Amino acid sequence: xxxxxxxxxxxxxxxxxxxxxxxxxxxxxxxxxxxxxxxxxxxxxxxxxxxxxxxxxxxxxxxxxxxxxxxxxxxxxxxxxxxxxxxxxxxxxxxxxxxxxxxxxxxxxxxxxxxxxxxxxxxxxxxxxxxxxxxxxxxxxxxxxxxxxxxxxxxxxxxxxxxxxxxxxxxxxxxxxxxxxxxxxxxxxxxxxxxxxxxxxxxxxxxxxxxxxxxxxxxxxxxxxxxxxxxxxxxxxxxxxxxxxxxxxx
Amino acid sequence: xxxxxxxxxxxxxxxxxxxxxxxxxxxxxxxxxxxxxxxxxxxxxxxxxxxxxxxxxxxxxxxxxxxxxxxxxxxxxxxxxxxxxxxxxxxxxxxxxxxxxxxxxxxxxxxxxxxxxxxxxxxxxxxxxxxxxxxxxxxxxxxxxxxxxxxxxxxxxxxxxxxxxxxxxxxxxxxxxxxxxxxxxxxxxxxxxxxxxxxxxxxxxxxxxxxxxxxxxxxxxxxxxxx
Amino acid sequence: xxxxxxxxxxxxxxxxxxxxxxxxxxxxxxxxxxxxxxxxxxxxxxxxxxxxxx
Numbered sequence: 001x002x003x004x005x006x007x008x009x010x011x012x013x014x015x016x017x018x019x020x021x022x023x024x025x026x027x028x029x030x031x032x033x034x035x036x037x038x039x040x041x042x043x044x045x046x047x048x049x050x051x052x053x054x055x056x057x058x059x060x061x062x063x064x065x066x067x068x069x070x071x072x073x074x075x076x077x078x079x080x081x082x083x084x085x086x087x088x089x090x091x092x093x094x095x096x097x098x099x100x101x102x103x104x105x106x107x108x109x110x111x112x113x114x115x116x117x118x119x120x121x122x123x124x125x126x127x128x129x130x131x132x133x134x135x136x137x138x139x140x141x142x143x144x145x146x147x148x149x150x151x152x153x154x155x156x157x158x159x160x161x162x163x164x165x166x167x168x169x170x171x172x173x174x175x176x177x178x179x180x181x182x183x184x185x186x187x188x189x190x191x192x193x194x195x196x197x198x199x200x201x202x203x204x205x206x207x208x209x210x211x212x213x214x215x216x217x218x219x220x221x222x223x224x225x226x227x228x229x230x231x232x233x234x235x236x237x238x239x240x241x242x243x244x245x246x247x248x249x250x
Numbered sequence: 251x252x253x254x255x256x257x258x259x260x261x262x263x264x265x266x267x268x269x270x271x272x273x274x275x276x277x278x279x280x281x282x283x284x285x286x287x288x289x290x291x292x293x294x295x296x297x298x299x300x301x302x303x304x305x306x307x308x309x310x311x312x313x314x315x316x317x318x319x320x321x322x323x324x325x326x327x328x329x330x331x332x333x334x335x336x337x338x339x340x341x342x343x344x345x346x347x348x349x350x351x352x353x354x355x356x357x358x359x360x361x362x363x364x365x366x367x368x369x370x371x372x373x374x375x376x377x378x379x380x381x382x383x384x385x386x387x388x389x390x391x392x393x394x395x396x397x398x399x400x401x402x403x404x405x406x407x408x409x410x411x412x413x414x415x416x417x418x419x420x421x422x423x424x425x426x427x428x429x430x431x432x433x434x435x436x437x438x439x440x441x442x443x444x445x446x447x448x449x450x451x452x453x454x455x456x457x458x459x460x461x462x463x464x465x466x467x468x469x470x471x472x473x474x475x476x477x
Numbered sequence: 478x479x480x481x482x483x484x485x486x487x488x489x490x491x492x493x494x495x496x497x498x499x500x501x502x503x504x505x506x507x508x509x510x511x512x513x514x515x516x517x518x519x520x521x522x523x524x525x526x527x528x529x530x531x
Binding site: 082134137138140141144145148149154157158161162164165166168169172173176177179180 | 403407408410411413414417420421423424425427428431432435456463464467470471474475477
């Protein structure tokens, strides 16, 4: 088992494998996004309280889910990298940060755009938006730490450590902020026993959530490939790869 | 060679750090001065309306204390990193995580305790109710060690960098938020005569969590920074 | 069709949200693709230079 993992996680093998996966991941993402957008913008009925403005939910909520999911994935990859010293896991942790920060920013901006017509203000210090803002700071901290440390091997281990400390802190921040202020609507989706959301609204939401997850893997693979090339630029496999490229161009 | 026990090393480290701090008294007073300055600026910025200042007092004092604690973090490991004694600390046979705790404790005694002593004076400046001053000091007693402990992780990660200043605040401040929330919430609740035992228990649990959990990442981060 | 873009008066908020989402999602794909190309070019040039020096 460990042998298999080490083989798959070796940079040249992963570079090759991800190259094969990327077009498929892109295609699945686009198909899911089209289905989700059709469902969310056309098929789902109008909300009787919020009118059409609720359709921002199909971006806002999946983006907010992804912002948390990616942070946990980043910490998980970081832990694997620190414990078993797998280079690929460290790279995955590092490359997850900008994608996660993108989703966090998206959740914040769409939250603000949704808040303006609903609450009458661009920004309200409500619990979830504030927690999301703090999450953005956590991501920015991870990204700046990586940029600041010149030795990339050390930098990725430092990032993994910071992400691990952060992941312990996320629930604490979440509940503190919840305690501090609650203004948001109660969680409507996780209440499976008594669904308070119309099924025709829920299905597109779940499709969008899956689409964002596949998108994350797609974008992650693209970023990891760049990072691997940069780090392994002096290794044999990169030189061979360049030779092959040259031959195929000639 | 004589073998030293862990507690001997722990207290020797503590004593050394305290001694060093007292020899550089100016550094000792800098965070304190900053704390007083920030609190003084608030009435000048918002106007000296007694009622307004009173309601904002816990927030102002805590935010200023937080910033002062953050500014002083650099002194935990910086000078040791520069003169090489940090490497000796890591080479010590005793677990680094416990030795790190000695350094953090010294740092808290040097920076956290003076903040606690000066805070009642500033509370009077802002017109905070006299009965609440004890509670304010209690929240600082429970909260400032957490700030030092969390700060140690961040400073250990950035100690090797030339310009860690703004990066440090970005790393540390999100982690300081829960302490800030519960400490100020306790004082605000007490202002309106509500019980605050829950907040104090939560602050104590933060302190216990920080004492048990932060030394490991601090030690690991130091090893990384020195590699 | 006009009604669809109007979104019951919330068109501005809804479409701005989706627009920003599109920008964020697309840039997170385009950027690494572009970076990989420039990285490969850079490395290829480096090898070429090393060969010329031989």
